[in-house]
Amino acid sequence: MRGRGTRAGMTVGVFLALGVLMTGCAWWGGAPKESLHERAARIQPALLAVHGITGGELTVTNASVSHLYSCTLTSNAPDVPALKKTLTHVLMTLAERADDRPGSLVSCSVSNGTDGVATQDLGLTSPTSLREIREKLG
Numbered sequence: 001m002r003g004r005g006t007r008a009g010m011t012v013g014v015f016l017a018l019g020v021l022m023t024g025c026a027w028w029g030g031a032p033k034e035s036l037h038e039r040a041a042r043i044q045p046a047l048l049a050v051h052g053i054t055g056g057e058l059t060v061t062n063a064s065v066s067h068l069y070s071c072t073l074t075s076n077a078p079d080v081p082a083l084k085k086t087l088t089h090v091l092m093t094l095a096e097r098a099d100d101r102p103g104s105l106v107s108c109s110v111s112n113g114t115d116g117v118a119t120q121d122l123g124l125t126s127p128t129s130l131r132e133i134r135e136k137l138g
Contacts, residue, residue, distance in 0.1 A: 036060040036061060036062065036067065037060075039060045039067075039098075039099070040058050040059055040060045042097070043058055043060075043069075043094065043097045043098065044057070044058040046093050046094075046097055047071060047073065047090055047093055047094060048073075050086065050089045050090050050093055051086070051089065052075045052076060052077045052082070052085075052086040052089075053073050053074070053075055053086065053090065053110070054074050054075060054076050055073070055074045056071060056072050056073030056074050056110075057071065057072055057073075058070070058071040058094075059071075063103075063104075063105055064103065065101075065103060066101050066102065066103035066104045066105065067098075067099065067101060067104045067105070068104075068105045068106075068107065068127060069094060069098055069104065069105070069106045069107070069108070070106075070107045070108070071090065071094070071106075071107075071108040071109070072108075072109055073090060073108070073109070073110045073111075074110070074111060074112070074113070075110050075111065075112050076112065077110070077112050078112070079115065080115050080117060083110050083111070083112060083115060083116065083117045084117050084121060084122060086110050087108065087109075087110045087117050087118075087119075087121075087122060088122060088137055090108060090110060091106065091108060091119070091122070091124075091133045091137060092133065092137055092138065094106060094108070094130075094133070095130050095133045095134050095137075095138070098130055103129070104129065104130050105127035105128065105129055105130075106119065106127055106128050106129070106130060106133060107119060107126055107127040107128075122136075122137070123136065124136060124137075
């Protein structure tokens with residue numbers, strides 16, 4: 001009996017170790033983690049490339065067990081309907097490039113110097129989840 005228990009324990013241990021190695025969760029290595037600053041730097045150019053966006057900034061911060069993506073952008077859109085359309089494109093672009101970590105939140109606004117719109121102006125909660133953006137705007 002003793003041999004079977006030891007063998008079963010070793011088998012379970014080997015499978016657990018393989019699982020850790022395959023998912024990259026090993027303490028000694030795996031893929032290098034992207035810092036929050038690096039993530040913002042990677043995503044921000046895509047947001048600034050959205051038609052109608054003339055400038056602004058994206059920040060990524062820790063929010064409990066997930067991330068909060070905050071963007072404040074400027075636009076040359078002439079009115080509120082055009083700003084809403086621009087913000088919709090920004091949010092969809094962000095949803096495509098941001099991580100899919102459960103609970104990641106987004107708070108974003110776009111203004112033209114006179115008017116401004118934010119996520120709640122599109123019928124979304126503020127902050128909103130990446131999932132809500134994909135479901136309601138996608």
